[in-house]
Amino acid sequence: MSKHEYAFYPGCSSQKGASASNYLTSVEAMCKTLDVKLTEIPDWNCCGASIGYAEAGELPRHVLNARNFALSEQNLPGQEIVATCAACWLGARETRERLTHSDTLMADTREALKEAGLTINEMPEIRHMVEVLIEDLGFEEMAKHVVRPLEGMKIAGYVGCQTNRPFGVAGESFENPVYLDKMVEMVGAEPIPEYEQKVTCCGGALAFSEPEKAQAQIKDIVESAYDHGAEMIVTPCPLCQANVEIYQGQINKRYGTKFDIPVMYYSQLMVVAYGGDAKAAALNGQVIKARRLEEIAAKPVKR
Amino acid sequence: MSANTAVAAKYRNNFLKEIEEQVEMGDWVKMCMQCGVCSGSCPTNFQGAWEHPPQELFMMIRAGKREEVLTTSSMWNCTSCYNCIVRCPRKLPITHIMHGIAEYAHRLGMAPKLQPTRFFSGLFWKNATKTGRVNELKLSMGLYFKDGFVQGIKNGMAMQAVALGLVKAKRLNVMELFGGHKCKDQKGIQAMLKKAYEIERSRKTARIAG
Numbered sequence: 001m002s003k004h005e006y007a008f009y010p011g012c013s014s015q016k017g018a019s020a021s022n023y024l025t026s027v028e029a030m031c032k033t034l035d036v037k038l039t040e041i042p043d044w045n046c047c048g049a050s051i052g053y054a055e056a057g058e059l060p061r062h063v064l065n066a067r068n069f070a071l072s073e074q075n076l077p078g079q080e081i082v083a084t085c086a087a088c089w090l091g092a093r094e095t096r097e098r099l100t101h102s103d104t105l106m107a108d109t110r111e112a113l114k115e116a117g118l119t120i121n122e123m124p125e126i127r128h129m130v131e132v133l134i135e136d137l138g139f140e141e142m143a144k145h146v147v148r149p150l151e152g153m154k155i156a157g158y159v160g161c162q163t164n165r166p167f168g169v170a171g172e173s174f175e176n177p178v179y180l181d182k183m184v185e186m187v188g189a190e191p192i193p194e195y196e197q198k199v200t201c202c203g204g205a206l207a208f209s210e211p212e213k214a215q216a217q218i219k220d221i222v223e224s225a226y227d228h229g230a231e232m233i234v235t236p237c238p239l240c241q242a243n244v245e246i247y248q249g250q251i252n253k254r255y256g257t258k259f260d261i262p263v264m265y266y267s268q269l270m271v272v273a274y275g276g277d278a279k280a281a282a283l284n285g286q287v288i289k290a291r292r293l294e295e296i297a298a299k300p301v302k303r
Numbered sequence: 304m305s306a307n308t309a310v311a312a313k314y315r316n317n318f319l320k321e322i323e324e325q326v327e328m329g330d331w332v333k334m335c336m337q338c339g340v341c342s343g344s345c346p347t348n349f350q351g352a353w354e355h356p357p358q359e360l361f362m363m364i365r366a367g368k369r370e371e372v373l374t375t376s377s378m379w380n381c382t383s384c385y386n387c388i389v390r391c392p393r394k395l396p397i398t399h400i401m402h403g404i405a406e407y408a409h410r411l412g413m414a415p416k417l418q419p420t421r422f423f424s425g426l427f428w429k430n431a432t433k434t435g436r437v438n439e440l441k442l443s444m445g446l447y448f449k450d451g452f453v454q455g456i457k458n459g460m461a462m463q464a465v466a467l468g469l470v471k472a473k474r475l476n477v478m479e480l481f482g483g484h485k486c487k488d489q490k491g492i493q494a495m496l497k498k499a500y501e502i503e504r505s506r507k508t509a510r511i512a513g
Contacts, residue, residue: 012431012436012437012439012484013437013439015436015484016476016484017473017474017475017476017478017479018437018439018474018475018476018484019439019469019474019475020474021473021474022472022473022474043435043486043487043488044486045435045436045486045492046431046432046435046436046437048428048431048432049427049431049437050383050398050402051383051420051423051424051427052424052427052428052431053402053403053405053406053424053428054405054406054409054414054421054424054425054428055406055409055424055425055428055429056406056428057327057406057499057500057503058327058403058503059499059500059502059503060432060496060499060500060503063495063496063498063499064432064492064496067492067495108499108502108503108506109499111498111502112495112496112498112499112502113495114495114498115491115494115495115497115498116488116491116492116494116495117491118491118495161382161383161384161385161386162383162384162385165384165385165386165388165389166385166388166389166396166398168389174389174390200346201346201382201384201386203346203382204382204383204384205382205383205420205423205424205427206347206380206382206420208423208442208443208446209419209420209422209423209424209446210380210419210420213347213350213352213380214382216350217346242474246465246468246469247465249464249465249468250464250465284472284473285472285473285474286472287468287469287471287472287474
């Protein structure tokens with residue numbers, strides 16, 4: 001039996017063929033090495049994300065998240081809910097906070113949930129995967145499994161917004177969180193603590209609806225990584241990853257830049273450092289290929 | 304009587320009260336001390352996209368500028384980055400208030416019709432709640448084709464390189480157009496959401512009557 005077991009909320013973007021499917025693949029390989037057992041919440045639904053606000057209203061949004069809590073409680077009693085997606089984590093945590101602080105909202109939520117034959121008795125803890133890594137396992141434990149340090153790689157840790165605000169990771173500052181830099185260091189690469197765009201917004205959903213506004217922000221994020229000599233950007237958020245990676249071509253056209261920098265998940269770096277191959281780290285899921293990381297992943301591991 | 308006329312009649316010259324009673328987190332508005340940290344922290348306001356940045360909206364609400372506040376495109380520029388929330392010295396949940404005012408304006412039919420993020424926001428929610436899970440392909444297509452077929456093809460062509468990159472990386476599946484990921488208990492989801500809307504509506508109507 002695994003020491004660390006959680007109810008898993010993968011979220012829409014993590015599904016097969018979806019925009020962050022490479023995140024899930026690498027998380028699965030990472031958790032296997034770290035002996036972390038994730039059991040998917042059966043029939044989980046979308047968190048509504050922040051951008052659903054025009055139609056969502058308050059109660060429907062919380063009911064949507066509460067359905068996942070109820071399913072988790074029913075099927076995986078006593079387990080904390082772990083999300084890999086920043087928006088899922090934020091949405092669920094926000095619902096948890098609001099329901100905990102308002103008896104009316106809680107009662108209304110229970111009444112609506114009844115329509116789906118569900119109920120909540122206990123409010124679950126909502127954790128982000130990086131919280132599990134940092135708080136439940138710790139850097140020492142994570143570092144133990146490194147058999148193939150990513151030596152000589154300079155990586156900009158891009159934390160973004162929703163893993164960082166409004167909740168964030170305990171003990172970290174909103175303006176300058178350092179855990180991602182510590183993770184980069186942990187896998188044997190060189191972090192860039194002075195990377196000043198680490199908590200800049202990627203534009204979120206505006207990357208779809210108003211691309212020119214989002215791309216102005218993405219340009220700053222990528223440009224600063226280059227300025228600091230990074231050969232790669234790493235992030236804990238699926239939307240940050242997609243936005244910063246896939247629009248580089250359009251930004252080049254718009255601004256005459258020559259951006260071509262890979263944007264990875266922390267879990268992909270960890271899988272390669274843990275001796276996993278390119279497939280386990282889902283390196284084929286990059287739109288901008290991480291060539292150097294592919295080369296490292298192809299090297300034999302000295303054990 | 305339209306929804307807008309009903310609330311306008313009830314709250315007449317007290318727009319602040321209307322916001323407090325009808326908008327999520329609206330009762331925080333009066334706490335604003337006009338320091339402007341929110342506006343200075345907002346990434347899209349930094350680009351000059353907000354006609355009225357948050358602290359200005361708060362003052363306009365207190366000044367009873369109902370029409371101007373509800374019809375502005377300002378709060379639709381929110382990227383949900385939560386910078387304003389964590390920096391506000393008086394701890395106003397500004398992001399949620401912006402979403403709340405936007406949602407209220409949308410509900411009353413006063414939000415700018417052509418505002419692209421207003422459109423996308425509604426599209427996202429409908430897409431996600433229809434089957435319980437987001438269908439990314441249909442979501443993108445719905446956005447590209449919002450201004451008709453010809454414009455849709457143009458938008459699609461402009462996005463071709465991005466889409467192809469994602470398809471090659473197996474992060475966009477064209478088969479999603481014919482189904483895709485979904486929840487099993489869609490009936491339950493629809494029923495509980497319908498109930499949630501009913502409860503929310505009745506609570507807000509009760510405040511108008513009260």
